[in-house]
Amino acid sequence: MSEGQTMINTAHAEQYRKQQEELERQRKEEERLADYDFTRMMLDALGLRKKA
Numbered sequence: 001m002s003e004g005q006t007m008i009n010t011a012h013a014e015q016y017r018k019q020q021e022e023l024e025r026q027r028k029e030e031e032r033l034a035d036y037d038f039t040r041m042m043l044d045a046l047g048l049r050k051k052a
């Protein structure tokens with residue numbers, strides 16, 4: 001494999017790794033927001049949430 005091909009493969013691997021990190025960050029954020037919504041709904045149902 002040529003040095004140029006190795007550099008291209010390395011760049012593709014880095015791009016893939018960054019994409020996977022971003023997808024994981026988005027998944028964690030969506031999970032966090034879902035947990036927040038569930039907690040807010042439960043507090044509302046129990047009458048324990050302060051109204052703004």
